[in-house]
Amino acid sequence: MNYLIFDETTPTSLEDKAQGERQKSYTRVNISRKWEAKPFSIYFYNKRCAETMANEILMEYAGSLHCDSYPVYSRIEKATILD
Numbered sequence: 862m863n864y865l866i867f868d869e870t871t872p873t874s875l876e877d878k879a880q881g882e883r884q885k886s887y888t889r890v891n892i893s894r895k896w897e898a899k900p901f902s903i904y905f906y907n908k909r910c911a912e913t914m915a916n917e918i919l920m921e922y923a924g925s926l927h928c929d930s931y932p933v934y935s936r937i938e939k940a941t942i943l944d
Contacts, residue, residue, distance in 0.1 A: 863924020866892040867915075869931070889918065912936075 869889045891903040907914050912933040919926070923939035930944055 863922070864894060864927070865922065865924065866890075866894075866927045867919070867934070868929055869915075887914075889915065891918070 867889065869887050872888050887907050887909065889905040889907070891905070893899075893901045905914070905918055915931075915933045916937070919934075919937045919940065921939075922937065924941065925943050926934060926937060926940040927943045928934045934940070934942055934944075
């Protein structure tokens, strides 16, 4: 069974700190289940919270997707949304 946990958050990056200002940037996190043979976490950093970023990452994903109610996730055609 294909199953992913996917969410976004707004961390302060080292680049933001180096510029001396707090800019809103986004990290999307893709996490597998901890009981899988080879569990993993993947972090995608971007300076924008654009729908296109989630689409690019998940466009070929087919399976269950555990996520929040950000509207972009419901448009991932092959995913079954679990919220």
